[in-house]
Amino acid sequence: MKSSDNSFGCAFVTGGGRGIGAQISKTLAADGWPVAVGYRQGRDTAEAVVAEIEIEGGTACAVPGDLQDADVIEAIFTDLEDRFGRVAVLVNNAGIREDGVLTGLSDAAWQEVMDTNVSAAFRTSRRAISSMLRARHGRVINITSFVATQAIAGISNYAASKAALGGLTRALAVEVAHRGITVNAIAPGLVATDLTRELGHFETSVKRGVPMRRPAELAEISEGVRFLASDGASYITGQTLTIDGGLSAQAFSLA
Amino acid sequence: MKDMATTHTRDTIDMFVRTLIQDMGVDATEINDDANLEDLGLDSLDVVELSQGVKKQLSIPVAPGDFADVVTIADTVALIMTKADIA
Numbered sequence: 001m002k003s004s005d006n007s008f009g010c011a012f013v014t015g016g017g018r019g020i021g022a023q024i025s026k027t028l029a030a031d032g033w034p035v036a037v038g039y040r041q042g043r044d045t046a047e048a049v050v051a052e053i054e055i056e057g058g059t060a061c062a063v064p065g066d067l068q069d070a071d072v073i074e075a076i077f078t079d080l081e082d083r084f085g086r087v088a089v090l091v092n093n094a095g096i097r098e099d100g101v102l103t104g105l106s107d108a109a110w111q112e113v114m115d116t117n118v119s120a121a122f123r124t125s126r127r128a129i130s131s132m133l134r135a136r137h138g139r140v141i142n143i144t145s146f147v148a149t150q151a152i153a154g155i156s157n158y159a160a161s162k163a164a165l166g167g168l169t170r171a172l173a174v175e176v177a178h179r180g181i182t183v184n185a186i187a188p189g190l191v192a193t194d195l196t197r198e199l200g201h202f203e204t205s206v207k208r209g210v211p212m213r214r215p216a217e218l219a220e221i222s223e224g225v226r227f228l229a230s231d232g233a234s235y236i237t238g239q240t241l242t243i244d245g246g247l248s249a250q251a252f253s254l255a
Numbered sequence: 256m257k258d259m260a261t262t263h264t265r266d267t268i269d270m271f272v273r274t275l276i277q278d279m280g281v282d283a284t285e286i287n288d289d290a291n292l293e294d295l296g297l298d299s300l301d302v303v304e305l306s307q308g309v310k311k312q313l314s315i316p317v318a319p320g321d322f323a324d325v326v327t328i329a330d331t332v333a334l335i336m337t338k339a340d341i342a
Contacts, residue, residue: 129303130306130319133300133307134307175300179300
């Protein structure tokens, strides 16, 4: 149960309409946070998440916008501040993949992944921090990935973007720590979502690479976000919490 | 809530800046025109907060980057006046 007084503040989850983001939205709402479910094109799925949250007695709204545009971000935050007082928790979850071996990657495949996965998080964080400063409280939680530090083939753009997001997490954390704002990352392992289902031989990968021999359930990832957003995590900052069923601890399977 | 006044004077801006800086924990007796912001203990994050306060509460279009060359309280007020289009 959330321990903070959130009568003054909401959580904004980018890419909150599906996959891990949708679960994060629902988990934070269940913990008492009003949740702004951000989306770019998936209006129906975002509104479905809002509906589910409201049926359970929570508060949520669907927030459209292209996070490549600083003016759009300004408008989103101003609107959320008018409605909820301030954005107390920012979850930079929006992420895309455009796979291919590096030698075959187009400029567009590189740039779009970097823009969506890193640059958007930079812009939203810049805007969020400026009002968290006044409150002397805030939570920024960036969703990275185990591939930020442990590679598989065919995802150099995605891996680079997640490693960059990890670096941004640490750098921002040390800048704002003395204002009571924590900045952390969650690095999921293999999770069964739209993104990972397209991975060839997903099940084989899981059995071979994950000591728990199963992918994560969405709620097992969102629990980490719930904790980092709570008062209980007030002394944790600049950290990456890896939620991967033991994947990153294992050199290779003996099975 | 937001101050929607469209007319600002040097005095109202000056008063606003001094109040905001006091809220940041600076002793009122140390706040004068020539006071150096850094000497008062204000860092770059405080400047961001100041900028945000001016924008939201006075509706004057400032950004943190505008304050890059600001050194004293007088500089701060002058910069805001420029952004508010006051001679």
